[in-house]
Amino acid sequence: MSAEVVAEVSTEEAKIQINPLSAHIGAEISDVDLSRPLPQAQIDAIxxxxxxxKVVFFREQFLSHEQHVAFSTQFGELTVGHPVFGHVDGHPQIYAISKFRKATRFEGQPLLRPWMGWHTDVTAAVNxxxxxxxxxxxIPPYGGDTQWTNLVVAxxxxxxxxxxxxxxxxxxxRFAPPQGASGTDAFDKAVRDQTLVSEHPLVRVHPETGERALYVSPGFLKQVVGLAPRESQALLExxxxxxxxxxxxxxxxxEPGSIAFWDNRSTAHLAPTDIFDLDFDRQLYRTTLVGDVPVGPDGRASxxxxxSPVGAAAAVALN
Known part of the structure; x- marks a missing residue:
């Protein structure tokens, strides 16, 4: 990365460096300490x-759970860790992602497709x-990479x-909790007794940028409204x-201390499966920020x- 390009994406007032990683998505941010409250200029720049x-990365940020939560809340309201798989004991806003939770995710699948595993988080919720x-x-010494895609450019x-x-x-x-799973207290209304099902536009207008994104999460989108089943399948594939x-x-x-922060409204991502073929442990922790209700180009909301909506404040606002 040339100094000229770095300067173009740097914010002098915020005193951070923003280094793009590819043509359309991903940038690494440096010269910032996420373990402390950030000045407003840095929050705005991030x-x-x-x-x-669409997704930004940080290196060498060795945060505690408390610091992780504190950093996250500077950008919005947090949900509980995960509606089905729970949260870290004593830290209801943090979800633990270990190597073994989804080791059998593709068992029983008769045919694997290139897009399988790609998803936008919790699109079965209305928000x-x-x-x-x-x-x-x-972090393993090799393997375990995560990928993101830019749904606006797509x-x-x-x-x-x-x-x-x-x-x-x-x-x-649509999302149905796996058999035998139990929801956390904060999300019981959404996932304990019923499947989450929502109708969203296939094209979402981003609420902050006005960009249009293909809102077609392979992990959750089951059918296109108004199309015959074969038509829907062909279009979605x-x-x-x-x-x-x-x-x-x-x-x-x-790497240990790496952080990925992605905009769930304009991206889909793919968790690694090669880690299941390695003997190394892998442990990450995630916080999630409450979202809004998508709106399509015609102005119709999901x-x-x-x-129920995800997040207590969202539930109140929609009732």
Whole structure:
């Protein structure tokens, strides 16, 4: 990265460096200490970088759980760690991601597709999270990389005719807790007794930038409203394959103390599966920020079919 490019994306008042990692997504931010409260100029600069680059990364940030939560709350309200898989004891806002939780995620799948595993977090909720902040603690010496894709660029790279078509479509997103799983107290209304189901636009207008993004999470989107089943399947598979084109993505190699902060409204991501073939442990921790209700190009907001909004404040606002 040339000094000229770094200077263009640096914020003098905030005194941080922002280094892009690929053409369309991902930037590494340095010269900032996340263990302490940030001045407003740095908060604003980090948020601006997040909106521009969709996911931002930090290195050598060895935070405690308390510091992780404190950093996260400077950008919004936090949800409970995870509606089904719980949270860290004594830290209800932190979710532990270990190597073994999803080691059998693809068992029983007769056919693997290139987009399988890619997802935008909790799109089955009517107000999916705004963002997630993931902290690496125990990291294998190789393997375990995470990937993100830019859903705004993916939308823009569709043909004009296809953009016009998908602009008016909506899809049903669904999540059912795994058999035997129990929800945490804060999310019991959403996931304990019923499946989360919401109808979202296939194209989401970003509430801060006005950009349009393909809102087609392969992990949760089940069907396109108004299309025949075969039509829906064909269209979704085309869009899912499209959003995972390599040129739209960034791949991040974790280190102890690394942090990834991504905009869940304009990205999808892919957790690694190669770690299941290695003998190394892997432990990360995540906080999640409460999101708003998506709106499509026609101005229509998403609707909940089953389940409650994510986050106490969001639930009150929508009641």
């Amino acid at each position: 948020r601006a970088a997040l909106l521009k680059w 999916p999270p705004f963002a997630s902040i993931l902290r690496g603690v125990t 939308y823009e790279r569709l043909s004009a005719s296809l953009r016009s078509f998908v602009d008016g479509l909506r899809g049903v997103h 085309l869009l899912w394959e499209h959003i995972t084109r390599p040129e739209f993505t960034v791949r991040f190699k974790w 609707v909940a079919i089953n389940g």
